[in-house]
Amino acid sequence: MTEDLVYEEHPVQILGHNIRQLRHKQIPLVKVHYANHTASTTIWQIEEEIKAKYPHLFEVTLLFNKSHKF
Numbered sequence: 882m883t884e885d886l887v888y889e890e891h892p893v894q895i896l897g898h899n900i901r902q903l904r905h906k907q908i909p910l911v912k913v914h915y916a917n918h919t920a921s922t923t924i925w926q927i928e929e930e931i932k933a934k935y936p937h938l939f940e941v942t943l944l945f946n947k948s949h950k951f
Contacts, residue, residue, distance in 0.1 A: 884913045897911065898910070899911075913925075
């Protein structure tokens with residue numbers, strides 16, 4: 882936090898995946914939980930943009946999925 886009371890929000894967890902279907906295009910989305918917000922305050926964002934900025938969030942998801950057999 883800076884002296885002017887501005888802080889940078891950063892995501893802490895991916896809570897879900899979805900695909901938004903437009904007429905001729907599919908847009909992958911992720912449900913993102915940000916630090917300093919309640920669990921009920923999540924935002925659907927474009928997966929490609931979040932993956933570019935915060936790749937570590939997807940690495941944790943991949944490791945978790947590989948360790949569990951379904």
